[in-house]
Amino acid sequence: MVRGFCPKSCGMTQLISYKRHRFPPQIIAHAVWLYFRFPLSLRLVEEMLLERGIVVSYETIRRWGKKFGPAYARRLRRKQRSPHDVWHLDEVVISIAGKKHWLWRAVDQDGYVLDEIVQSRRDTKAAKRLLTRLMKKQGSVPKRIITDKLSSYGAARRQVMPTVEHRSHKGLNNRAENSHRPLRKRERMMQGFRSVGSLQRFTSVFSAVRNLFVPPNSHKSARATHLHRLQTMAEWKAAAGVLA
Structure with missing residues (x-):
């Protein structure tokens, strides 16, 4: 052995x-x-x-x-990494077997992927699940979250972390939106994903490796x-x- x-x-x-x-x-x-x-x-x-x-x-x-x-x-x-005081949240649609699913992702101010989860919904319940997972994994709440104009983020934030500042503006969320690009390239190379489980497993490893090798600056x-x-x-x- x-x-x-x-x-x-x-x-x-x-x-x-x-x-x-x-x-x-x-x-x-x-x-x-x-x-x-x-x-x-x-x-x-x-x-x-x-x-x-x-x-x-x-x-x-x-x-x-x-x-x-x-x-x-x-x-x-x-x-161990330094505390993440700003979370950028975004979601991207991915088609699996002809059905739409949403990959919800959170990155910090350096573009480091904090967490991501595949869900079949794009609503407050899905946004709340992402925020809850993030708080559990990070062990704290951020100083600020930044999202696009999707109202589900605001509703979930008020339920889960009401004291956290929330900035909702598409132009401020380029860091989260750009974080989807590497996975999009892999999706094309792999000709798509066969199941929700395979997407979740792949992106979990993919992001951990990318976090390690891509310089934040x-x-x-x-x-x-x-x-x-x-x-x-x-x-x-x-x-x-x-x-x-």
Whole structure:
């Protein structure tokens, strides 16, 4: 059995087991990283691994992503961040099997995804569920929430966090609206999602990986960006339990 390891500073105590897997943990983690980090299909990941002499089917890569992706994401989310005092909320429609569903997402002032949930409704009940989940996960309420003109946000805010400031203006919510773009690219590459469950699982891992690897400040110097990438790769390997 190969066990993952992470230093105590990472806050990751649960070990990841790669027992009964023919391929080494490093290859499994690399394949999962390629799939969730870049706009690649499973078949393209298969081809990239083949170029390195690693013969593995795209179906195996899909199973790796389904099994290990959520575990990696949970460990990445345990990384402590500074308090989020501004929440930007937005929802985007996604068609699954010909039926409309809504992906509700919250990001902070840096564009870091705080939470997202797939729901079949676009009303006050759905908005309230998002806010309730956010408060539970963040352990606090924000200083301010920013949304578009959808009235459901205001109604839910009055029920869940009446003392929090609410700014409702489409022009102020570009940060949340722009957060949908990476997933839209993946949706096209994957030719859509087959079920609500598959969308929820994928976006949960996808956002956790994106939060880690995308620098919050796009105006960093080339050296700072390089150092950020080295640090995030080390954190990814720690989360996957493949530190050398």
